Amino acid sequence: MRIAIDAMGGDFGPRATIGGLLLALARHPELEPLVFGPREELETLIGELARAPQEAASVKRITIVDAPRVVLQSTPPREVYEDPTATSLYGMLEAVREQRAVAGITCGNTGALVALARRELGSVPGISRPAISSAVPTRKGGRCYLLDLGASVDVHARHLVDFAHMGALMARVVDGVAVPRVALLNMGVEANKGVARVREADALLRARGSSDFEYTGYLEGDGIFSGQADVVVCDGFVGNAVLKASEGVAQMLLKRLQANFDSHWSTRLVTMLARPALMRFKAQLDPVRHNGASLLGLNRIVVKSHGNAGAQAFAFAIDRAVREVEVGLPEHFRAAWSQDAATPVISSTVSDGRVDSGSRDSTRSDDSSLQG
Amino acid sequence: MRIAIDAMGGDFGPRATIGGLLLALARHPELEPLVFGPREELETLIGELARAPQEAASVKRITIVDAPRVVLQSTPPREVYEDPTATSLYGMLEAVREQRAVAGITCGNTGALVALARRELGSVPGISRPAISSAVPTRKGGRCYLLDLGASVDVHARHLVDFAHMGALMARVVDGVAVPRVALLNMGVEANKGVARVREADALLRARGSSDFEYTGYLEGDGIFSGQADVVVCDGFVGNAVLKASEGVAQMLLKRLQANFDSHWSTRLVTMLARPALMRFKAQLDPVRHNGASLLGLNRIVVKSHGNAGAQAFAFAIDRAVREVEVGLPEHFRAAWSQDAATPVISSTVSDGRVDSGSRDSTRSDDSSLQG
Numbered sequence: 151m152r153i154a155i156d157a158m159g160g161d162f163g164p165r166a167t168i169g170g171l172l173l174a175l176a177r178h179p180e181l182e183p184l185v186f187g188p189r190e191e192l193e194t195l196i197g198e199l200a201r202a203p204q205e206a207a208s209v210k211r212i213t214i215v216d217a218p219r220v221v222l223q224s225t226p227p228r229e230v231y232e233d234p235t236a237t238s239l240y241g242m243l244e245a246v247r248e249q250r251a252v253a254g255i256t257c258g259n260t261g262a263l264v265a266l267a268r269r270e271l272g273s274v275p276g277i278s279r280p281a282i283s284s285a286v287p288t289r290k291g292g293r294c295y296l297l298d299l300g301a302s303v304d305v306h307a308r309h310l311v312d313f314a315h316m317g318a319l320m321a322r323v324v325d326g327v328a329v330p331r332v333a334l335l336n337m338g339v340e341a342n343k344g345v346a347r348v349r350e351a352d353a354l355l356r357a358r359g360s361s362d363f364e365y366t367g368y369l370e371g372d373g374i375f376s377g378q379a380d381v382v383v384c385d386g387f388v389g390n391a392v393l394k395a396s397e398g399v400a401q402m403l404l405k406r407l408q409a410n411f412d413s414h415w416s417t418r419l420v421t422m423l424a425r426p427a428l429m430r431f432k433a434q435l436d437p438v439r440h441n442g443a444s445l446l447g448l449n450r451i452v453v454k455s456h457g458n459a460g461a462q463a464f465a466f467a468i469d470r471a472v473r474e475v476e477v478g479l480p481e482h483f484r485a486a487w488s489q490d491a492a493t494p495v496i497s498s499t500v501s502d503g504r505v506d507s508g509s510r511d512s513t514r515s516d517d518s519s520l521q522g
Numbered sequence: 523m524r525i526a527i528d529a530m531g532g533d534f535g536p537r538a539t540i541g542g543l544l545l546a547l548a549r550h551p552e553l554e555p556l557v558f559g560p561r562e563e564l565e566t567l568i569g570e571l572a573r574a575p576q577e578a579a580s581v582k583r584i585t586i587v588d589a590p591r592v593v594l595q596s597t598p599p600r601e602v603y604e605d606p607t608a609t610s611l612y613g614m615l616e617a618v619r620e621q622r623a624v625a626g627i628t629c630g631n632t633g634a635l636v637a638l639a640r641r642e643l644g645s646v647p648g649i650s651r652p653a654i655s656s657a658v659p660t661r662k663g664g665r666c667y668l669l670d671l672g673a674s675v676d677v678h679a680r681h682l683v684d685f686a687h688m689g690a691l692m693a694r695v696v697d698g699v700a701v702p703r704v705a706l707l708n709m710g711v712e713a714n715k716g717v718a719r720v721r722e723a724d725a726l727l728r729a730r731g732s733s734d735f736e737y738t739g740y741l742e743g744d745g746i747f748s749g750q751a752d753v754v755v756c757d758g759f760v761g762n763a764v765l766k767a768s769e770g771v772a773q774m775l776l777k778r779l780q781a782n783f784d785s786h787w788s789t790r791l792v793t794m795l796a797r798p799a800l801m802r803f804k805a806q807l808d809p810v811r812h813n814g815a816s817l818l819g820l821n822r823i824v825v826k827s828h829g830n831a832g833a834q835a836f837a838f839a840i841d842r843a844v845r846e847v848e849v850g851l852p853e854h855f856r857a858a859w860s861q862d863a864a865t866p867v868i869s870s871t872v873s874d875g876r877v878d879s880g881s882r883d884s885t886r887s888d889d890s891s892l893q894g
Contacts, residue, residue, distance in 0.1 A: 223710075223712075224712050226712070226714045227714070228714070260710075261710070261714075261715070287774070288774065289773070289774045289777050289778070300709050303709070303716070303717055304717060335763055337672050337675070337758070337759060337762045337763070338595075338632075338633070340595075340596050340598070342598045342599070342600070342633075343633070344675070344759065345675055345676060345759055370762075370763075370766045371762065371763040371764065371765065371766030371767035371768075371769070371770060372766045372767065372769050372770030372773065373766075373770065374767055374770055375767070375770035375771055375773070375774040376770060376774075384763070386709070387709060387716065387717055387760065388759065388760055388763050390709045390742075390743065391707055391709070391742075391743040391756070391760050391763070391764050392743065392763050392764055392767045393743065394742045394743025394744045394745075395743035395744065395746055395747070395764045395767060395768050396743075396767050396768065396770075396771045397743070397744050398743060398744030398745065398746055398747040398748060398768075399747055399768045399771045399772055399775075400771055400775060401661070401744065401747070402659070402660065402661045402747040402748075403771075403772065403775050405661055406661070407779070
C-alpha cells in the first residue's frame with residue numbers, strides 16, 4: 151500500500167512525522183510510503199531515528215522525494231495556491247492525484263491543504279463543498295463524527311445536508327454503524343431555535359427520502375459527547391471552535407488533575423498507586439487530539455493530522471488513512487452521490503437561489519476554503 | 523438588598539431554586555428576596571426545605587409573589603413575548619424594572635428572557651445588542667469571560683466590538699483586572715483566517731483609541747482555557763456551542779475518570795485514598811457549570827442560571843448577582859457608553875451599511891434575541 155506523506159509543516163517538524171511513520175511502518179507491514187520534504191534533512195533524521203534493527207528494515211520501505219520548499223502554518227493559503235511548486239504539501243497531493251499513492255497524510259496548513267486538494271484531486275460529483283471530519287470520544291465509550299471542522303466556513307443549508315450524508319457514510323463504512331444517528335448542532339432542541347441556515351437544513355433533512363441514516367434533529371454542544379449521535383453536523387467555523395475548545399478543556403482538566411495528585415497527596419505511595427488509573431485516563435482522551443481528520447468529498451483519500459501532533463499522534467493519522475484505503479472510502483462516496491443512487495440529489499437542491507452543480511464546482515477553490 | 527427570583531422554569535423546578543435561595547440567604551444576611559411562582563406550591567416547598575432553626579429565620583426574609591403561569595424551556599419565546607402576563611419570569615423582570623428589586627435571577631427559558639428583558643429593562647444607550655457572558659476556569663487557575671453565549675445570534679462586526687468592551691468592563695469592575703486582555707475567537711491566529719465579520723471586528727479593534735483593555739488579536743478555541751485572555755469574544759451561536767461542548771467534555775471526562783477508579787483499582791484502600799483528590803478535582807470544575815451568566819448591556823442586573831442548575835448552582839448565580847449589585851455594574855456600563863466617556867462611539871460605527879443607534883434600538887426585540 152503506497153501512501154504519500156508530507157513530512158513538513160507541523161509544529162514539531164519532521165521529527166514528529168518521521169517518528170510517527172516509523173511507528174506506523176511497524177504496525178502495517180504492507181505500507182510503502184513516499185515521503186515529501188527536503189531530502190538531506192529527512193535522510194539525516196531517518197538515520198538518527200531508526201536505530202533498532204527492525205526499524206532499519208522498515209526504513210527500506212521508505213522512498214524520499216525531494217521537496218525543498220515548506221508551507222508554514224502561517225503561510226497565507228492563497229500564496230501557496232498560486233505557487234505550490236516544490237512544496238512537500240503539493241508533492242504529496244500530486245502523488246495522490248497521479249495515483250502513485252492511494253492516500254495522502256499531512257499535518258500542515260489546513261487552508262492551503264483544502265484549497266490545493268480541491269483543485270488537484272477534484273470533488274466527488276454532486277458534492278460542492280468539502281468537509282473535514284474527526285471522531286471525538288463519547289461518554290459511553292463510543293465515538294461521534296463532528297463535521298465540518300474548518301474546510302467550509304460560509305455554508306448554506308444544502309451544504310449542511312451534504313455534510314450529514316458525508317458523516318453518515320463515514321460512520322457506516324469506516325465504523326460499521328448500520329444506521330447512523332445524525333444530528334444538527336444548534337443552540338437548543340426546539341424547532342424555533344438557532345440561525346436560519348440550520349433551521350432550513352433541518353427542514354431539508356426531515357423531508358429527505360433516504361433511509362441510510364436516522365436524522366435525530368437538533369443537538370446542543372454537550373450532546374456531542376453524550377453518545378446520543380454518531381454524527382454531528384455544523385459549519386466549519388463552529389466545528390473548528392467547538393473541537394479546539396474541547397481539546398482545551400481536556401488539556402486543562404488533565405493539568406489540574408495532575409496538579410491535584412502532585413500537590414495534595416502526602417505520600418509517594420498513593421501517587422504511585424494512582425498512576426496507572428491516571429495513565430489509562432489520559433490514554434482514553436487521546437482520540438480527542440490524535441485521530442486524523444478526514445478531508446471528505448474529494449476523489450481521493452487525504453488525512454489531516456493535528457498541526458501539533460507528536461509521533462504517536464501522527465501514527466494515528468496514518469492508521470486512519472490505512473483504514474480508509476482498506477474500506478475504499480472514495481468509491482463509497484462516488485456510489486452514494488452518483489445519479490443512480492438513492493442518496494444524492496440533495497446537493498443539487500437549490501435552497502437559496504444559488505445553484506452549485508457539483509461538477510462545475512469540483513475544481514473551483516473559493517474563498518471559504520482558502521481561509522480555513 | 524432586594525433581589526427578584528424567578529423560581530420556575532428550570533429543569534429541576536422550584537426545588538432547585540428555593541434550595542439555592544436558602545443557601546444564598548445563609549451566605550448573604552443582607553438579602554431580601556422577592557420570589558415569583560405559584561404561591562401555594564412555593565409555600566409548601568419552603569416549609570418542607572427549611573426545617574433547621576437558622577433556616578426558619580432566613581425564610582422570614584422571603585416574600586412570595588404569586589405568579590401562576592410558568593414559562594417552560596420549550597415555550598416559544600415569541601409566545602411569551604406577546605403574552606407574558608402572570609408568568610414568574612415576567613414578574614421577576616417587572617420587579618427589576620420598577621426598582622422593587624436591584625437584580626433578577628432566573629434559570630428559565632433564555633430566548634424568552636432576553637427578548638422580554640430588552641423590552642422591559644431597556645438597553646444601555648449605545649449598546650444595540652445584549653450579550654450573555656459567563657466566566658470559564660482557565661488552566662492557570664484564573665477565569666476567562668466568554669461572550670456572547672446566545673443572546674445575539676446574527677451579529678455584525680460592530681456588535682463583536684461592543685462585546686469586547688462589555689467583557690472587558692466586566693473583568694475590570696467585577697474581578698479587578700486592571701487592563702483585561704481581550705481576544706476574538708477565530709479559526710486560526712493568522713490575519714487571513716476566519717469569516718468576514720470577525721476579520722472586520724479585528725480591524726475595528728486594532729484601530730480603536732481606548733486603552734481600558736488590551737486587544738490581543740485572534741485566539742482559537744483551545745485558547746479560551748489557556749489563560750492567555752481574560753475575555754474571549756464571539757457570536758452567540760458559536761459561544762453557545764463552545765460553552766455547551768466544553769461542559770459536555772468535562773462531564774464525559776469526570777464520568778470516565780470515575781469509571782477508571784471504580785473498575786480498575788483492585789483495592790478498596792486506594793479508591794478511598796484517591797477520593798479526596800477526585801473530589802477536589804470535581805469542585806474545581808464547578809465553575810464551568812455553576813457560575814451564573816450575566817445578561818449584559820441592559821439597564822439593570824439580570825443573571826441567567828443554567829437551565830439544569832441544582833441548588834448549589836443556583837446559589838452561585840445569586841452570588842453572581844449580589845456581586846454585580848455591590849460593584850454597581852450597570853452604572854459602570856452607562857458611564858462607559860455615555861457620549862462623554864472615552865470608550866463609546868464604536869457602537870454607532872456603521873461598518874456594514876446599517877445604522878443601529880443604541881437609543882432607537884434599546885427597546886426593540888429582533889429575531890436574534892427571540893431565537894436564543
